[in-house]
Amino acid sequence: xxxxxPSRVGPPGGAxxxxxxxxxxxxxxxxxxxxxxxLLLSVVFFVVPMVLLAVMSFYNWPLLGVARPIGIDNYxxxxxxxxFFRALGFSALFTVVLxxxxxxxxxxxxVMVRGTGAFVSFVRTAFFMPVVIGFTAxxxxxxxxxxxxxxxxxxxxxxxxxxxxxxxxxTDADRAFWAxxxxxxxxxxxxxxxxxxxGMQAVPGEVTDAAKIDGAGWWRREGSIVFPLIRRQFAxxxxxxxxxxxxxxxxxxxxxxGGPSGATTTAVMYTYSQSFVRYNLGYGxxxxxxxxxxxxxxxxxxxxxxxxxxxxxxx
Amino acid sequence: xxxxxxxxxxxxxxxxxxxxGPLAACSSGSDGSSGSTGSGTSDGxxxxxxxxxxxxxxxxxxxxxxxxxxxxxxxxxxxxLSLVSNDQYLTKFANSIxxxxxxxxxxxxxxxxxxxxxxxxxxxxxEQSRALANFDQLAPAGIEVxxxxxxxxxxxxxxxxxxxxxxxxxxxxxxxxxxTPPTTLAxxxxxxxxxxxxxxxxxxxxxxxxxxxxxxxxxxGWADGATLFTEPGPDxxxxxxxxxxxxxxxxxQDMWSSGLMQVTDEPNQDPGNVGSQNALAGxxxxxxxxxxxxxxxxxxxxxxxxIPGHDGTLASFLGGNQAAIPLGSKHPEEAWTLLEWLVxxxxxxxxxxxxxxxAPDLALAQELAQDEWASNRVGSLAVGELPVSIAYFxxxxxxxxxxxxxxxxxxxxGADPETSMTQAQEQANQLIRDAYSQLG
Numbered sequence: 001x002x003x004x005x006p007s008r009v010g011p012p013g014g015a016x017x018x019x020x021x022x023x024x025x026x027x028x029x030x031x032x033x034x035x036x037x038x039l040l041l042s043v044v045f046f047v048v049p050m051v052l053l054a055v056m057s058f059y060n061w062p063l064l065g066v067a068r069p070i071g072i073d074n075y076x077x078x079x080x081x082x083x084f085f086r087a088l089g090f091s092a093l094f095t096v097v098l099x100x101x102x103x104x105x106x107x108x109x110x111v112m113v114r115g116t117g118a119f120v121s122f123v124r125t126a127f128f129m130p131v132v133i134g135f136t137a138x139x140x141x142x143x144x145x146x147x148x149x150x151x152x153x154x155x156x157x158x159x160x161x162x163x164x165x166x167x168x169x170x171t172d173a174d175r176a177f178w179a180x181x182x183x184x185x186x187x188x189x190x191x192x193x194x195x196x197x198x199g200m201q202a203v204p205g206e207v208t209d210a211a212k213i214d215g216a217g218w219w220r221r222e223g224s225i226v227f228p229l230i231r232r233q234f235a236x237x238x239x240x241x242x243x244x245x246x247x248x249x250x251x252x253x254x255x256x257x258g259g260p261s262g263a264t265t266t267a268v269m270y271t272y273s274q275s276f277v278r279y280n281l282g283y284g285x286x287x288x289x290x291x292x293x294x295x296x297x298x299x300x301x302x303x304x305x306x307x308x309x310x311x312x313x314x315x
Numbered sequence: 316x317x318x319x320x321x322x323x324x325x326x327x328x329x330x331x332x333x334x335x336g337p338l339a340a341c342s343s344g345s346d347g348s349s350g351s352t353g354s355g356t357s358d359g360x361x362x363x364x365x366x367x368x369x370x371x372x373x374x375x376x377x378x379x380x381x382x383x384x385x386x387x388x389x390x391x392x393x394x395x396l397s398l399v400s401n402d403q404y405l406t407k408f409a410n411s412i413x414x415x416x417x418x419x420x421x422x423x424x425x426x427x428x429x430x431x432x433x434x435x436x437x438x439x440x441x442e443q444s445r446a447l448a449n450f451d452q453l454a455p456a457g458i459e460v461x462x463x464x465x466x467x468x469x470x471x472x473x474x475x476x477x478x479x480x481x482x483x484x485x486x487x488x489x490x491x492x493x494x495t496p497p498t499t500l501a502x503x504x505x506x507x508x509x510x511x512x513x514x515x516x517x518x519x520x521x522x523x524x525x526x527x528x529x530x531x532x533x534x535x536g537w538a539d540g541a542t543l544f545t546e547p548g549p550d551x552x553x554x555x556x557x558x559x560x561x562x563x564x565x566x567x568q569d570m571w572s573s574g575l576m577q578v579t580d581e582p583n584q585d586p587g588n589v590g591s592q593n594a595l596a597g598x599x600x601x602x603x604x605x606x607x608x609x610x611x612x613x614x615x616x617x618x619x620x621x622i623p624g625h626d627g628t629l630a631s632f633l634g635g636n637q638a639a640i641p642l643g644s645k646h647p648e649e650a651w652t653l654l655e656w657l658v659x660x661x662x663x664x665x666x667x668x669x670x671x672x673x674a675p676d677l678a679l680a681q682e683l684a685q686d687e688w689a690s691n692r693v694g695s696l697a698v699g700e701l702p703v704s705i706a707y708f709x710x711x712x713x714x715x716x717x718x719x720x721x722x723x724x725x726x727x728x729g730a731d732p733e734t735s736m737t738q739a740q741e742q743a744n745q746l747i748r749d750a751y752s753q754l755g
Contacts, residue, residue, distance in 0.1 A: 063405055063406065143583070170583045255583065259582065260723065261724055280753065
């Protein structure tokens with residue numbers, strides 16, 4: 001005799017199927033109702049402005065005065081704008097340098113904090129805490145700490161005999177670049193660390209134990225067992241890191257204002273300057289959309305690669 | 316026992332109620348004005364009473380007191396003040412125009428006067444202004460910057476100028492007479508060298524940031540007869556490569572490479588305002604800056620009514636606020652009453668003085684000047700100038716703009732001043748053309 005187990009609590013007997021459909025409908029209405037506020041916020045504060053931005057990019061749109069439609073002139077101008085390409089190049093350079101370093105640091109930190117114990121807990125919290133302060137606040141902190149002569153970093157370097165303590169970090173493009181790379185890694189490695197750590201903790205202990213018994217060393221275990229099993233988390237961190245770093249703005253805006261001589265101007269800073277300093281809102285809109293498109297393409301490529309990996313795993 | 320579905324419904328309702336509280340608070344909080352401080356002066360218009368909305372810049376420390384005094388003197392008019400952050404002022408104003416709800420009076424950075432007037436967003440107040448009893452006593456540069464094609468669109472309401480200051484004690488320690496300041500840039504260097512020789516942690520000279528920039532750099536060029544722009548209009552060009560301006564940049568380059576300036580004078584090197592602290596602590600000999608840096612410590616410092624050039628003349632950068640009535644104001648007559656009061660009334664002038672500003676009526680300001688310090692501040696306005704261009708922000712104020720980038724390359728990185736300024740001029744001309752093409 002077959003035992004029917006109803007999938008939902010509901011009226012017994014022949015009414016079960018109808019009750020199940022009714023319950024499912026109620027449940028999906030409830031679902032939509034709960035998502036509706038977030039959806040509304042998303043439409044009002046994201047979708048609508050994106051559409052408006054796209055429209056603006058086809059206009060000569062001054063801050064004060066009448067907007068004039070000019071077709072694709074803003075886009076042709078963007079593709080001939082050397083300063084824009086230099087800014088894009090700088091953002092790309094920053095990303096290419098920062099992301100591998102940041103991922104390596106996050107991975108190492110995850111290895112460090114994936115265990116248990118009070119000390120490990122403490123270290124995990126300490127590494128994560130910089131994440132919660134904004135980049136602007138962190139940048140101001142950095143500018144005080146790196147002030148020539150009196151900033152604590154310079155004082156330490158002088159005490160260690162490495163410099164004379166007078167290094168002006170933000171008046172030279174290279175020094176500023178590396179100072180901001182370090183600042184950004186310090187500030188944002190916590191997120192990837194936690195995600196990777198969670199993935200590592202999910203690796204079954206028996207697998208690594210078996211490998212240990214078979215004589216595999218630490219590096220072998222890490223590279224052949226742990227890393228392949230956390231590839232999905234790693235890919236997620238990579239997607240987030242790449243798109244976030246290409247959009248870097250706060251640190252450079254606060255610390256160097258894109259100088260000296262525009263050497264540290266990022267793509268977003270250039271867009272900001274076109275829109276809110278030169279008041280070319282239409283042109284700024286076009287630049288924003290171009291940057292968005294670039295990031296979209298990169299994200300799609302990354303997700304493609306991820307899906308290919310998952311297909312491989314499934315086989 | 317409640318079914319899981321009804322438990323979910325109850326939970327959803329509870330969550331909704333919890334969220335609606337903060338959301339409602341968020342939406343009812345602002346009525347479009349950001350950073351609004353309760354001025355304590357508005358209690359709504361009622362029967363015959365007019366309520367004016369006024370916007371002023373953040374950090375404007377005299378407006379609230381002035382508006383209180385104005386309300387007392389004009390019982391039928393109430394004023395609602397909103398303070399707006401300087402960076403967002405123009406953007407906010409543009410948004411209010413698009414929304415069709417402009418304030419009755421705007422009090423804004425004087426440097427934006429040409430842009431606002433050219434865009435046709437301000438009421439023409441030529442007739443009323445010229446009819447003012449004290450029109451001829453208002454700061455000339457302030458009137459000029461608010462005038463386009465002989466029509467006046469804004470008037471100066473609170474002014475400040477850049478000046479030269481010196482530390483009297485350090486002068487004495489260097490064997491210099493504290494009542495005899497340097498009169499030329501060459502003398503400034505000479506005196507700075509003597510002062511710096513007196514001690515290890517003493518610096519001869521500082522501009523306390525903004526080295527070679529508008530506020531303290533331009534006056535030395537103007538004193539020697541330079542200009543920065545030709546007449547405002549679609550044919551305007553920049554004249555940054557004027558020999559006297561190049562000479563000013565070269566002088567700063569020399570001062571920097573001679574080690575006579577503070578480390579904090581370098582761009583982006585002084586987030587904590589250590590430079591001005593050093594000046595107040597008596598570690599800097601001669602300073603080009605604004606009088607408000609020394610508020611409360613005036614007796615230790617000497618002041619001159621301006622900044623010297625190479626040949627003994629003084630000039631000053633006119634800063635401060637202009638006020639205007641936007642087109643579309645709902646109470647233009649009452650707004651003019653307020654504006655007239657701000658530029659002519661003695662009480663308004665007195666409040667300006669106490670807050671560290673200078674009243675726009677220079678004769679009145681001079682009358683109210685209690686001592687040499689205040690008198691010199693007023694005197695700096697008489698030689699006060701302002702570059703007039705609708706592309707001022709993009710060409711001069713923008714830290715990545717032509718003036719800032721090229722002058723800093725010359726002063727701090729040893730680039731040739733003439734080549735740098737010529738390059739700056741070309742870049743600026745492009746920006747001016749862009750700005751005029753925006754107007755259509």
